[in-house]
Amino acid sequence: MKNDNKKQHPPIDKTVEEKNAPAIEPLTKDSPKDNVAENNATDDPRIATLEAKLAALETELAEALKREKESEPRHQADIANMLRRTQNDIEKAHKFALDKFAIALLPTLDNLEKALETDNHSNSTLAATIEGVELTLKSFQDTIKKFGIEIIADTNVPLDPNLHQAMALVDSKEYQPNHVVTVMQKGYKLNGRLLRPAMVTVSKDSKEKT
Structure with a gap:
């Protein structure tokens, strides 16, 4: 004969368990772990060297573009003068060929x-x-x-x-x-x-x- 007088435990209140559970904070970009990685990346001398090279190349490119822009009118004037001299030489060759x-x-x-x-x-x-x-x-x-x-x-x-x-x-x-x-x-x-x-x-x- 089954013992129906077994002690029955009351149902577990899940809400109470969740309240008592230790809080787990989600990882964010500002979390200590990421901060450490970021600091380590910044401290890498190779990255600093590459960034310095990049900055130098950008400066050199800007200066080259500036020089090209400033010299463009002069180049156009030189070409125009060359064409004019050539035309004059051709005209003189026709005029004085005889x-x-x-x-x-x-x-x-x-x-x-x-x-x-x-x-x-x-x-x-x-x-x-x-x-x-x-x-x-x-x-x-x-x-x-x-x-x-x-x-x-x-x-x-x-x-x-x-x-x-x-x-x-x-x-x-x-x-x-x-x-x-x-x-x-x-x-x-x-x-x-x-x-x-x-x-x-x-x-x-x-x-x-x-």
Whole structure:
């Protein structure tokens, strides 16, 4: 026969157990364990070295960017100047490519002009020849003008050392002092550049007349 008089224990109050249980604090980022790890990481000399290198590299990069920004306008100006000089050189090469050829033609022009000066224009038998030479000279002069060659042959203009070569001083009442009286040999320019100065006689200065 079962003993129904067994002592029955009252039910355990879980609330009381939870109250009496020791409190367990959750780990947070500020917990002592983490603080210790963090302090150990900060104290590592290798990390300090790497951080110093990083800071130096950032400073160097900032300085390089600053220099590049400051030098950019100067580089652009240098490139623009280089392009301008190259364009000028190309233009000059086109303009003055005929320099040597034009200079080689000048003696032919001189000979045609001398032939007309020495020929006897009153001789009827030479009329056709003289006319042919005149037409040839005119055609020659028209052709060289098309290629930018200019003739220097004006008289009664101030003596210009850049255009004229004075061969003699002459007395003249018609011209002011230091003016071109006669042109002994014509001068020529190619696109504004002197090919050959004109050989001229020049009126004397008033001081030289007295």
